Amino acid sequence: MNALAPRGGRVDGLWLTLFGVAWLAVWTVQLTPVQLLLPLQLDTPGGPSDWITGVIWSGLILSIGGLAGVIAGPLAGMLSDRTTSRWGRRRPWAIGGTMLTAASLLLTGAASDPVGVGAAWIGVSVGIAVLSAALTAMIADQVFAQRGTASALVSSAQAVGIVVGVGAVVLLGLGIGASYVALAGFILVIGVGTALILPDPQPAVRVASAHAGAERPTWRHRLGALQDRDFGWVLASRLTVNLGNALGTALLLFFLLYGVGSPAESAEDDLLVLIVIYTIFVVVASLIAGAISDRTGRRKSIVIIAALIQALSAVMILVSPTFIGTAIAAAVMGVGYGAYMAVSLAFATDLLPRPEHHARDLGVVNVSASLGQLLGPLLGAGLVALVGGFWLLFLAAGVLSVLGAIMTVAVRPARAPSDPASRSPHPTER
Numbered sequence: 001m002n003a004l005a006p007r008g009g010r011v012d013g014l015w016l017t018l019f020g021v022a023w024l025a026v027w028t029v030q031l032t033p034v035q036l037l038l039p040l041q042l043d044t045p046g047g048p049s050d051w052i053t054g055v056i057w058s059g060l061i062l063s064i065g066g067l068a069g070v071i072a073g074p075l076a077g078m079l080s081d082r083t084t085s086r087w088g089r090r091r092p093w094a095i096g097g098t099m100l101t102a103a104s105l106l107l108t109g110a111a112s113d114p115v116g117v118g119a120a121w122i123g124v125s126v127g128i129a130v131l132s133a134a135l136t137a138m139i140a141d142q143v144f145a146q147r148g149t150a151s152a153l154v155s156s157a158q159a160v161g162i163v164v165g166v167g168a169v170v171l172l173g174l175g176i177g178a179s180y181v182a183l184a185g186f187i188l189v190i191g192v193g194t195a196l197i198l199p200d201p202q203p204a205v206r207v208a209s210a211h212a213g214a215e216r217p218t219w220r221h222r223l224g225a226l227q228d229r230d231f232g233w234v235l236a237s238r239l240t241v242n243l244g245n246a247l248g249t250a251l252l253l254f255f256l257l258y259g260v261g262s263p264a265e266s267a268e269d270d271l272l273v274l275i276v277i278y279t280i281f282v283v284v285a286s287l288i289a290g291a292i293s294d295r296t297g298r299r300k301s302i303v304i305i306a307a308l309i310q311a312l313s314a315v316m317i318l319v320s321p322t323f324i325g326t327a328i329a330a331a332v333m334g335v336g337y338g339a340y341m342a343v344s345l346a347f348a349t350d351l352l353p354r355p356e357h358h359a360r361d362l363g364v365v366n367v368s369a370s371l372g373q374l375l376g377p378l379l380g381a382g383l384v385a386l387v388g389g390f391w392l393l394f395l396a397a398g399v400l401s402v403l404g405a406i407m408t409v410a411v412r413p414a415r416a417p418s419d420p421a422s423r424s425p426h427p428t429e430r
Contacts, residue, residue, distance in 0.1 A: 010143075010144075010145050010146060011142060011143055011146065011150075015142075015198065015199075016146075016149065016150065016153060018194050018197055018198055019135070019138065019150065019153060019194075019198065020153040020156075020157055021190060021194060022094075022135055022190060022191065022194040022195075022198070023135065023153060023154050023157035023158070023161075024157040024160055024161050024164065024190070025161075025186055025187050025190035025191055025194075026128060026131060026132060026135070026157070026161070026187070026191075027157050027158040027159075027160075027161030027162070028161035028162075028164050028165040028183065028186060028187075029101060029105060029124075029128070029161075029165070029183040029184075029186060029187045030124070030128050030161075031158070031161055031162045031165065032161075032162065032165025032166055032169065032179070032183060033105075033108065033121070033124070033180075033183075034062060034250060034377075035162055035165075035166055035249075035250075035252070035253070035271070035275070036165075036166050036169060036170075036253065036268070036271070037109075037169070037176055037179055037180065038058055038061065038062070038117070038121070039054070039058055039253045039254065040176060041111075041117055041176060042054045042057040042058050042061070042114060042117065052381075052384065052385050052388075054254075055251065055254055055380075055381045055384055055385070056381045056382075056385060057114045058251075058377055058381065059377040059378035059379070059380060059381030059382070060118070060378060060381075061114065061117060061118040061121055062121070062250070062377040062378065063375055063377065063378035064118055064121075064122065065118070065121045065122050065124065065125035066125060066370060066371055066373070066375060068122045068125045068126050068129075069125040069126060069128065069129035069367070069370055069371075070129075070367045070370070070371050072125075072126040072129040072130055073129035073130070073132065073133045073363040073364075073366050073367045073370070074133070074360055074363040074364050074367060075363075076093055076097070076129065076130040076133045076134070076363065077133040077134075077137060077360040077361070077362065077363030077364075078360040078363070079093070080093045080133060080134055080137060080360075081137075081360050087200070088200030088201075088202075089137075089200060089202070090134040090135075090137055090138060090141070090195075090200050091134070091195050091196070091198075091200045093130055093131075093133065093134040094130075094131055094134040094135060094191065094194075094195035095191070095192055095195050095196075096130060097127045097128065097129070097130030097131030097132075097133075097134065097191070098127070098131055098187055098188060098191030098192050098195065099127075099188070099192075100123060100126060100127030100130065101123075101124055101127030101128055101131060101184075101187050101191070102127075102184040102185070102187050102188040102191075103123065103127075103184070104120055104121070104122075104123025104124040104126075104127055105120075105124055105180050105183050105184040105187070106180060106181065106184050107119075107120035107123065108120035108121055108123075108124060108180055109176060109177045109179070109180025109181060109184075110177065110180075129363075129366070129367075129370070131191060132363075132366050132370075133362070133363040133366060134195075136154070136345075136362040136363070136365065136366055137362050137363075138198065138200075139151065139345075139349055139362070140349050140352055140362055141201065142199065142201065145294070146294060147294065147346040147349050147350065148289075148290035148291060148292075148293040148294035148299070148342065148343060148346040149287075149290050149291060149294055150290075150346075151290055151341075151342050151343070151345035151346040151349070152286040152287045152289065152290030152291070152342035154341070154342070154345060155282065155286040155337075155338055155341035155342045155345070156282060156283040156286040156287060156338065156342070158282070158341070159278060159279035159282030159283055159286075159334065159338065160279055160283060162275050162278075162279060163272075163275055163276055163279045165183065166271065166272055166275055167272060167275075167276075168182065170268050170269065170272050228351060229412075230351055230411045230412060231348065231351045231352075231361075233407050233408065233410045233411045234344065234347055234348045234351065234365075234408070234411060235348070235364065235365065235368040236368075236407050237303070237307070237344065237404045237405075237407035237408045237411075238344055238348070238365065238368040238369050238372070238404075239368040239369070239371055239372045240372065240400050240401075240403050240404040240407060241307050241310065241337075241340055241344075241372070241400070241401055241404035241405075242368070242369045242370075242371075242372025242373050242376075243372035243373075243375060243376050243379070243400050244310060244311070244314070244372075244396070244397045244398070244399075244400030244401040244404065245310060245333070245337050245372070245373070245376070245397070245401075246372055246373045246375070246376020246377065246380070247314075247376050247379065247380050247383075247393055247394070247396055247397035247400065248310075248313065248314055248317070248333060248393075248394060248397040249278075249333070249376075250373070250376050250377040250380060251377065251380050251381070251384065251390075251393065252271055252274060253267060253268075253271050254384075255326075255390050255393075256270050256271060256274075256323070256326075258390075259321060259389065259390040260321065260322060260323050260326065262323065270323060273327065274326060274327060274330045275330075277327055277330045277331050277334070278330040278331070278333060278334040279334065280331075280334065281330075281331045281332075281333075281334025281335045281338060282334040282335075282337060282338035283338065284335075284338070285306075285334060285335040285336075285337075285338035285339040285342075286338035286339060286341065286342035287342070288339075289302050289306065289338070289339035289342050289343050290342040290343060290346065293342075293343045293346060293347075294346075299343050299344075299346055299347040299350070300347065300408060300411060302339060302343045303339075303340055303343050303344045303347060303405075303408045304405045304408050304409060305339075305405075306335075306336045306337070306338075306339035306340035306343065307336065307340055307401050307402070307404045307405035307408065308336070308401070308402065308405050309332060309333075309335055309336030309339070310332075310333055310336030310337050310340065310401040311336075311397075311398045311399075311401035311402045311405070312332055312336070312398075313329040313330070313332040313333035313336060314329070314333075314394045314395070314397040314398030314401065315398050316328060316329040316332060317329045317394045318391060318394050318395060318398070321390070321391075336401070340404075341369070344408075345365065347411075348362075348365045349362065349365075379396070380393050383396060
């Protein structure tokens with residue numbers, strides 16, 4: 001028996017560590033290009049209109065890649081649920097997604113024009129979506145009493161990953177090509193290594209479902225959690241809040257250059273400072289909020305408050321569009337976003353109705369967050385181009401965050417966490 005295999009619905013510290021490291025690699029290789037490398041590749045400095053062209057290219061490429069990930073994530077999850085390989089259900093997809101991501105990163109770094117960059121980035125997005133679907137399903141498969149904590153590792157790794165990636169590029173002075181090579185090597189080693197070490201147990205329900213009868217499943221059965229009203233509201237909230245977060249973060253380098261007026265030679269350093277501030281508060285807030293939600297079972301109220309805190313950060317930038325004002329807002333946004341992402345993922349996992357569809361349904365949960373993050377640059381680029389500045393961008397970020405909180409208010413779960421093996425002492429709050 002695998003020494004890391006969960007017992008009684010709980011996993012040990014080594015399982016959680018490996019899981020967190022895997023997500024650190026995922027977020028590092030996805031967000032370092034989004035925050036720094038792609039803007040540098042696509043920036044067109046010059047006259048007043050030239051830099052907007054770079055913003056628009058960035059938005060288009062990230063959004064097209066996001067659409068590819070939207071399709072790939074749930075599809076990979078569905079196929080993972082049906083996989084019966086002796087290597088497990090999740091492991092083959094985690095390894096395959098890792099290898100596709102690494103190869104596509106190398107191609108992105110070698111591309112010399114926006115079309116080539118965009119084509120290669122689609123491969124990165126698909127690979128990340130496949131790997132993420134496999135990793136997220138492990139929470140529902142193996143973790144019951146610690147879902148808030150495991151979900152907090154996902155969101156805190158997101159923030160730390162930005163610092164690791166951007167910090168390495170800036171502090172080591174890596175060029176664009178060398179940066180992509182380093183990211184490809186990082187995801188290859190960590191992704192494959194953790195996939196091989198983490199347990200991948202077969203579900204107890206597989207035999208029963210395989211002999212449940214010859215009748216074909218209805219469309220209602222195929223939809224699974226997607227037909228659930230409360231699950232749908234959580235998905236909509238995650239999409240909306242992540243879209244608001246993306247509007248506030250994805251174009252930060254451009255905002256520093258052309259909104260705040262940071263000199264070009266120091267803009268990357270300023271961006272790193274903001275990312276570090278944001279990261280510290282995301283990590284602390286996510287771990288605290290996740291632990292509190294596990295202890296009390298009160299996930300819904302934490303999610304609502306966190307979304308409103310994120311909205312406050314957008315207001316702060318509108319009031320004080322300076323580097324100091326942005327730095328303070330980054331701390332506030334980190335608190336809101338960290339707590340929101342940690343607890344909303346656990347909240348969504350609690351609502352899953354059928355264990356045999358965990359990867360598919362959580363693939364959709366991933367998509368709801370990723371789609372918001374990847375549509376944000378496109379919408380943001382349009383808003384910036386519309387008014388020739390950034391005020392409308394941050395106004396929209398605040399409004400969307402408030403809407404996400406309102407959507408969560410509509411959730412009225414009528415059941416406890418779905419897995420019968422759950423040992424959580426508190427049902428999800430109604």
